[in-house]
Amino acid sequence: MISVKQLRRSFGAIVAVDGISFDVEKGQVLGLLGPNGAGKTTAMRMLACFLKPDSGTAAVCGYDILQNPIGVRRSLGYLAENSPAYNEMTVGAFLNFVCDVRQIQGKERKRALDRVVPMCSIDSVYHQTIETLSKGYMRRVGLAQALIHDPEVLILDEPTDGLDPNQKYEVRELINSMAKDKCIIISTHILEEVEAVCSRTIIISKGRILVDSTPEKLKEKYKCNLDEVFRKITKAKVA
């Protein structure tokens, strides 16, 4: 459902993403792993059509990111790194705004809100303004926004960043419960998360794919836990 071909993007002299290619199918949860500045966020932004690639292309649900960015955005849910939102709005008003843009109206909207609000456990803050929320709640509002149209493809940039252990567990359960009928990409540098939710993992560093495998296979191959695998791969290849 996602197919990435030779995607490349640089900022000035820095090459953030250097010709990566991969495909993700329905039912897969792909974990994009990499040290800070590896190009995870840039790659995800290009898939969500927020950034234009310098060269290469990708398709999401059959829509090309260059030819039909609106089609792509319609069919995917995207949670950005710091879950940005309109701070002066209440959670309810914000979700209604997203429904407006996504053309979810009438009964359909009520159903969508009734589904997504308990799912992300934001019932208690529904009438609060977003700027008064804690980081964990903001993250969950961002998640609710990404799930409101029940997209087939989800792109989540560090979805559990800033959450407490209980919330992390809940979000992972949520991802696991959606995994089989969606196509999900998450980025993270928390390795236990990869083991908890991902069925496949790609390790990137300096914009290049170093490894494309599953967490189990990696552990088997290197005969150690994922932390060490990660260190071995990223240190060795970069040096």
Added chain:
Amino acid sequence: MHSFWAVFKRELKSYFTTPIAYVFLVIFLSFSAYLPFRQGFFEMRQADMRAFFMNLPLLFIILVPATAMRLWAEERRVGSIELLFTLPITVTQAVLGKFLAAWLFLAIALALTFPMPITVCYLGNPDIGLIITGYLGSLLMAGGFLAIGCFFSVVSKNQVISFVLSVVACAVLVLAGMPTTLNYLSTFLPAGLVSVIETMSFRTHFESLQKGVMEFKDISFFVLLIVGWIAASSIVLDERKAS
């Protein structure tokens, strides 16, 4: 179209959920009434609103950039632009939605000056047509300033910078048409160039609308100005939204 309306609605509401709208309205309404009063609005013993309209360009130079500066600068600073442009919405729809919401807000501010025309009508027999073209000219001018402000809000992430740049740009466009400026310029520039500068100025077109003359060239001046700056905003925003 629905995404345009969504942005439009959200933007207009945001003026009233933050103190911006109220601060703006209080300052605008008090100054727009106080300045003509100081200049002898009643002592002139004329049933027209010339004194009122003539002060508006000066007020707008400061106040319109103040409403425009947050349009995109804030969105980029907070990062909500990443949310907006990963929703199914095009840059043009978003720019137009925000611009028209801000313009409607300015129209509301202008409409709230209604006690002025009512006073004039109560005291005398004014030319209603003149008042209507006066308001139309003011609204078009506000739109022009707003489009300029919108552009500079796209250019800089910093609201102060975008405010200062748009105040300067608006002031240059207004002051270029002042008789004193034109007299000075005509001492060393050829007459043709001076008249070009004069026709580029807000003031020239605004004043002819104040005289009750609705000419195609004046209306099209404002329309072209707005379309041009808005188009420039869309192009620049598309390039710089992620930086």
